[in-house]
Amino acid sequence: MATRPHVVIVGGGFGGVEAAKSLSSADVDITLLDRRNHHLFQPLLYQVATAGLNPADISAPIRAILRHQDNVTVLMSEVAAVDPEARLVELSDETTLTYDYLILAAGTRHSYFGNDQWEQHAPGLKSVEDAIEIRRRVLLAFERAEASHSDEDRQAELTFVVVGGGPTGVEMAGAIAEIAFRTVARDFRRIDPETARVILVEGADRVLGAYPASLSRKALRQLERLGVEVRTETMVEDITADTVETNGGTIRSKTVVWGAGNAGSPIGATMGVELDRAGRIVVDSDLSVPGYPDLFVVGDLAAAESKGKPVPGVAQGALQGGRHAAQAIRADLSDKPRSPFRYRNKGELATIGRSSAVGVIGRFRLSGWIAWMAWWLVHIFFLINFRSRAIVLFSWSWSYLTFQRGARLITRAWRADTQTTDSDTDEG
Amino acid sequence: MATRPHVVIVGGGFGGVEAAKSLSSADVDITLLDRRNHHLFQPLLYQVATAGLNPADISAPIRAILRHQDNVTVLMSEVAAVDPEARLVELSDETTLTYDYLILAAGTRHSYFGNDQWEQHAPGLKSVEDAIEIRRRVLLAFERAEASHSDEDRQAELTFVVVGGGPTGVEMAGAIAEIAFRTVARDFRRIDPETARVILVEGADRVLGAYPASLSRKALRQLERLGVEVRTETMVEDITADTVETNGGTIRSKTVVWGAGNAGSPIGATMGVELDRAGRIVVDSDLSVPGYPDLFVVGDLAAAESKGKPVPGVAQGALQGGRHAAQAIRADLSDKPRSPFRYRNKGELATIGRSSAVGVIGRFRLSGWIAWMAWWLVHIFFLINFRSRAIVLFSWSWSYLTFQRGARLITRAWRADTQTTDSDTDEG
Numbered sequence: 001m002a003t004r005p006h007v008v009i010v011g012g013g014f015g016g017v018e019a020a021k022s023l024s025s026a027d028v029d030i031t032l033l034d035r036r037n038h039h040l041f042q043p044l045l046y047q048v049a050t051a052g053l054n055p056a057d058i059s060a061p062i063r064a065i066l067r068h069q070d071n072v073t074v075l076m077s078e079v080a081a082v083d084p085e086a087r088l089v090e091l092s093d094e095t096t097l098t099y100d101y102l103i104l105a106a107g108t109r110h111s112y113f114g115n116d117q118w119e120q121h122a123p124g125l126k127s128v129e130d131a132i133e134i135r136r137r138v139l140l141a142f143e144r145a146e147a148s149h150s151d152e153d154r155q156a157e158l159t160f161v162v163v164g165g166g167p168t169g170v171e172m173a174g175a176i177a178e179i180a181f182r183t184v185a186r187d188f189r190r191i192d193p194e195t196a197r198v199i200l201v202e203g204a205d206r207v208l209g210a211y212p213a214s215l216s217r218k219a220l221r222q223l224e225r226l227g228v229e230v231r232t233e234t235m236v237e238d239i240t241a242d243t244v245e246t247n248g249g250t251i252r253s254k255t256v257v258w259g260a261g262n263a264g265s266p267i268g269a270t271m272g273v274e275l276d277r278a279g280r281i282v283v284d285s286d287l288s289v290p291g292y293p294d295l296f297v298v299g300d301l302a303a304a305e306s307k308g309k310p311v312p313g314v315a316q317g318a319l320q321g322g323r324h325a326a327q328a329i330r331a332d333l334s335d336k337p338r339s340p341f342r343y344r345n346k347g348e349l350a351t352i353g354r355s356s357a358v359g360v361i362g363r364f365r366l367s368g369w370i371a372w373m374a375w376w377l378v379h380i381f382f383l384i385n386f387r388s389r390a391i392v393l394f395s396w397s398w399s400y401l402t403f404q405r406g407a408r409l410i411t412r413a414w415r416a417d418t419q420t421t422d423s424d425t426d427e428g
Numbered sequence: 429m430a431t432r433p434h435v436v437i438v439g440g441g442f443g444g445v446e447a448a449k450s451l452s453s454a455d456v457d458i459t460l461l462d463r464r465n466h467h468l469f470q471p472l473l474y475q476v477a478t479a480g481l482n483p484a485d486i487s488a489p490i491r492a493i494l495r496h497q498d499n500v501t502v503l504m505s506e507v508a509a510v511d512p513e514a515r516l517v518e519l520s521d522e523t524t525l526t527y528d529y530l531i532l533a534a535g536t537r538h539s540y541f542g543n544d545q546w547e548q549h550a551p552g553l554k555s556v557e558d559a560i561e562i563r564r565r566v567l568l569a570f571e572r573a574e575a576s577h578s579d580e581d582r583q584a585e586l587t588f589v590v591v592g593g594g595p596t597g598v599e600m601a602g603a604i605a606e607i608a609f610r611t612v613a614r615d616f617r618r619i620d621p622e623t624a625r626v627i628l629v630e631g632a633d634r635v636l637g638a639y640p641a642s643l644s645r646k647a648l649r650q651l652e653r654l655g656v657e658v659r660t661e662t663m664v665e666d667i668t669a670d671t672v673e674t675n676g677g678t679i680r681s682k683t684v685v686w687g688a689g690n691a692g693s694p695i696g697a698t699m700g701v702e703l704d705r706a707g708r709i710v711v712d713s714d715l716s717v718p719g720y721p722d723l724f725v726v727g728d729l730a731a732a733e734s735k736g737k738p739v740p741g742v743a744q745g746a747l748q749g750g751r752h753a754a755q756a757i758r759a760d761l762s763d764k765p766r767s768p769f770r771y772r773n774k775g776e777l778a779t780i781g782r783s784s785a786v787g788v789i790g791r792f793r794l795s796g797w798i799a800w801m802a803w804w805l806v807h808i809f810f811l812i813n814f815r816s817r818a819i820v821l822f823s824w825s826w827s828y829l830t831f832q833r834g835a836r837l838i839t840r841a842w843r844a845d846t847q848t849t850d851s852d853t854d855e856g
Contacts, residue, residue, distance in 0.1 A: 037567060037568075054483070056835035072617075075571075076575065076838075077575060143503075143504040144504075184491075189502075190501065407484035
């Protein structure tokens with residue numbers, strides 16, 4: 001085999017997988033690297049965190065997705081650093097890969113704005129592991145409340161705080177309220193789950209700040225109808241094991257979910273290139289890094305612009321970016337000029353809870369039941385493989401009819417530390 | 429409310445849940461304790477360990493199962509010790525519960541026959557956490573082989589050893605062979621999963637020693653047809669990170685599953701009562717502990733006899749034992765004599781792999797396709813709640829038709845230790 005250009009793709013999320021697929025007929029050898037073996041349908045991750053779906057319902061092995069594409073080798077490996085001068089990717093096992101083209105699609109992680117000590121008390125929601133940890137904490141809170149001997153502890157166990165009023169925070173708050181007020185409402189003897197409090201804390205003056213103000217108002221009303229207390233213009237000042245300190249007072253709570261900030265993957269900082277304040281890599285109009293035409297960044301990790309406006313960190317942005325990078329490589333290989341990246345906003349939808357959502361599609365603003373149906377159809381449709389689609393359809397229909405949740409599983413034993421025979425690993 | 433007798437049940441497995449249900453109309457207050465929040469359909473746990481089913485498909489929250497039974501309080505707590513003289517259950521959070529009746533259904537854990545250092549290299553299969561850990565190791569072995577730079581390492585990664593030729597070992601070996609030779613056969617580029625070896629090691633001279641010899645022979649043939657190497661009369665002498673030493677030589681393998689021995693829950697040893705060699709509690713003919721008529725042991729933790737023969741440690745034994753203990757309590761409450769426990773063997777089935785199984789039902793010995801259909805129907809039927817039943821039905825039909833497995837998820841990041849932003853928890 002003649003040496004064909006070697007395209008390395010870092011990250012098996014929406015951007016990375018789409019880039020690989022878009023190169024299926026190109027005369028290149030592709031190596032796709034990911035720390036995990038699975039592609040994740042991240043928009044539904046909050047459903048795993050709230051016991052509505054199984055982790056595997058929204059995941060598919062990356063190598064199974066790309067099985068029939070012979071020019072791709074998938075490797076489960078972690079990238080430690082990238083050297084764009086030497087065109088080298090360094091892996092954490094100290095081996096290296098050279099590339100002719102690199103597509104970085106490594107995404108973002110949570111940012112606690114310099115307060116990393118909050119993370120242990122307020123996990124964020126990026127990975128399957130995160131979702132399972134949040135599920136564990138939410139379900140365990142009710143269990144601990146039932147076993148509790150003090151009223152004060154019980155109320156702290158039954159107070160849930162979600163930090164951040166963006167789409168993730170709104171989804172999480174709505175879903176936790178549904179668990180407390182519907183799913184487990186009759187499962188306990190000593191506590192009444194309906195006395196639980198779900199508090200959504202947002203620094204700005206409205207939730208869903210990226211949406212039109214009229215939809216924020218509708219989302220607020222829908223959240224309140226679900227029993228969520230929304231506190232806008234409220235800044236978190238400290239988080240401990242059992243309190244959230246805000247400029248509006250102290251909340252006693254043992255279960256906090258973080259949905260407030262993102263920062264680019266640490267790979268960006270190893271490259272000696274320009275980053276924005278959130279640690280994302282600044283890219284040119286063709287999504288390549290200035291000075292390195294062979295290095296593309298797509299998805300959440302890219303600080304990209306389209307028609308003078310920042311490209312939002314959503315699935316559509318990653319998919320279109322991955323496709324664009326692949327196209328630019330194909331253009332190079334056939335000596336054609338690259339075109340600039342144009343983000344096409346196909347609409348945005350945020351679900352709030354059972355039967356309610358808000359969204360903008362083209363010129364239309366949707367809310368309530370119709371927005372929820374739209375959200376639901378779009379998400380079912382985009383789930384990658386058929387099996388997941390059918391299972392998710394079934395799980396949801398079932399949950400919708402019965403108010404039950406199919407994945408109410410707490411993994412890791414209760415005080416596993418005292419039990420020497422326990423393996424130290426967890427599930428879902 | 430007048431003080432009704434307090435029945436404490438330890439363990440939410442088959443025995444404990446069945447005991448609670450059988451006391452639904454009794455004039456007692458029941459507290460059911462379990463370290464986990466979920467009841468587990470253990471006979472299908474090997475399907476989780478081999479990525480065929482989701483953990484939640486075979487689990488249901490204990491408190492959801494008993495939701496409508498008002499005389500039961502479910503507490504997620506760990507039992508540290510039992511004092512049968514004082515009728516006290518000590519919990520690991522240092523609180524205590526007193527009881528009028530105690531039903532111990534705490535099950536067994538793995539036994540390494542004094543070689544506990546083997547556990548880290550050869551996990552057993554009792555809990556959802558165990559299953560997820562085994563799934564992680566099996567799937568990761570293929571990933572590591574694909575990334576490997578040495579032939580010797582690659583072969584060690586692709587060699588799977590299952591220790592113990594009982595039902596669990598046979599199921600695991602058959603399912604791992606199916607993964608290697610069918611599910612992932614075409615997913616890799618650098619390795620050929622069909623060069624994998626799956627070795628089943630058994631000390632006795634045949635697999636499935638509890639079954640008639642003719643069925644053991646059939647099981648052996650079916651295993652060999654699936655590509656499993658069966659080594660009988662082979663004793664394990666040592667297990668390290670990459671070898672299994674046996675009296676028949678050394679096997680280079682990095683993935684070992686333990687299915688060879690069980691020991692009673694450590695609670696037994698805290699009670700000052702007679703245990704058998706496997707740490708199970710010796711019980712009278714009514715399943716109560718000699719000298720303590722208010723203390724019953726049911727399920728795998730009981731060394732019980734019925735008609736002069738030991739009661740086997742299977743789901744049916746636990747279900748019938750739980751029902752019997754409840755009946756004895758009801759007899760006491762209405763001043764009637766207790767009856768002795770009679771185990772009714774409804775038959776036994778062991779599945780070996782895709783479309784094959786062996787079993788004994790009454791006077792009939794089954795094998796092959798018909799045994800597999802029987803096994804399948806029985807397991808679907810006994811799955812506790814409808815939702816699971818339908819999902820499992822769907823998952824299995826899908827897997828059967830496509831050879832795919834729906835839960836091929838490796839949770840916990842690749843070398844998570846080097847990634848400070850990772851939460852340290854796992855899934856499934």
